[in-house]
Amino acid sequence: MTDTRPTHAAPDHPALPKPKIGVLLANLGTPENYDYWSMRRYLGEFLSDRRVIDYSPWLWQPLLQLVILTKRPFTSGAAYKSIWNEEAGESPLLTITKAQTAKIEQSMKERYGSDVMVDFCMRYGNPSTKSRVKNMVKAGCDKILFFPLYPQYAGATSATANDAFFAALAKEKWQPASRTVQPYFDRPDYIDALAQSIERSYAGLSTRPDILVCSYHGVPIRYLMEGDPYHCQCQKTTRLLKERLGWDDTEIKTTFQSKFGPEDWLQPYTVEEVARLAEAGKKNIAVCAPAFSADCIETLEEINEEIKESFEEAGGEVFTYIPCLNDDDAHIAALSSVIEDNLSGWIDPV
Known part of the structure; x- marks a missing residue:
């Protein structure tokens, strides 16, 4: 008009x-x-x-x-x-x-x-x-x-x-x-979309991963102490996802990536935790990034290259990155x- x-x-x-x-x-x-x-x-x-x-x-x-x-x-x-x-x-x-x-x-x-x-x-x-x-x-x-x-x-x-x-x-x-x-971290339709993407990825694998690592972008621990709710909302997203998938605690884990600067950030750090998992016998893992609505440098390069390399250097064998939800219909x-x-x-x- x-x-x-x-x-x-x-x-x-x-x-x-x-x-x-x-x-x-x-x-x-x-x-x-x-x-x-x-x-x-x-x-x-x-x-x-x-x-x-x-x-x-x-x-x-x-x-x-x-x-x-x-x-x-x-x-x-x-x-x-x-x-x-x-x-x-x-x-x-x-x-x-x-x-x-x-x-x-x-x-x-x-x-x-x-x-x-x-x-x-x-x-x-x-x-x-x-x-x-x-x-x-x-x-x-x-x-x-x-x-x-x-x-x-x-x-x-x-x-x-x-x-x-x-x-x-x-x-x-x-x-x-x-x-x-x-924020929509706990909406059932968002959690269901996440769960569907994981179920599809797992269905396409010949061997089920030993554990799913939910890697969230990190922030300094100080921000949490100053009242930022991010850490709590990340933890709740993982818990709701676990419940929607019907899994137990041993099948899923929350970690944080992208540390920058000298301060302590939210832990465990993804890059260190995947290496620890490999050393502990978890040779087949999957990683998803529920804090990102779209794949970007932190997922496509940091997770699928740097973090994957850390896992493999520690003895890990199979590393599966599950893409962000991107423009998925759900x-x-x-x-x-x-x-x-x-x-x-x-x-x-x-």
Whole structure:
């Protein structure tokens, strides 16, 4: 529908688009490429976020700018290169997020017709949260549902995504009404989608793994002590998954990966625990990543390369990585149901 002037408005009143509701999906981010300068820009934005690294900028920024960002773009760039979607010229996270958005957009169209606009943004890199909020406002969205795609809440993920969203709203002359989505770590439909993916993977294996390792992205233990609920929500996700699968405690384990810096992080560390399991006789393991809604550098490179190597060097024989839910139909159905619940009171299904 073309833009129109409000009824009884003066002839020079600006034309306004038809009001609609925006659903803005958000994920962590992606570099534009794996070359040094692309990686430096991306890592500089990411590691300058006080939600991620909360040390005093007076101490942290000199170390970051003069030491870390001199070396780390090379190693991180090599890691990204090993998983890069060369055909599309983008990271797997971006490819998968586009696919998720397209499927959710179709799901919303079936539920609500043309009155809901679906798009995605990244907390770091592009497309930025600010640019996508601006596009939605320009398109006529007078209400926006912001959906960080993190099953479990953490200050370094969900909260910083919300920060960027609120900062983008602060720039708008006519600010839309807004809602943010709560974490969905314990929703039965999400747990069921996880369980189905594991059951499918196990069904395709010739020998059942000795144990399933649920590897979550780590955070400093200090964050837990300061009130961040992430650790507890991860533990509950694993427990609910175990109950849905009908397994006992010996068949599943929670671990944490991606430690960065000198502090103690949530433990056990995945890279160490898989080696311990191999040494203890667990020669056939499977690993999944329930904290990630889409496969990315932490799953495709860190789990399926670095962590796998740690397991094999300790004597492990069979390592199975179970992909993230990505754009799996059960996952899309669960995410769409979350959105529908959060749109309640704003719009009714057609």
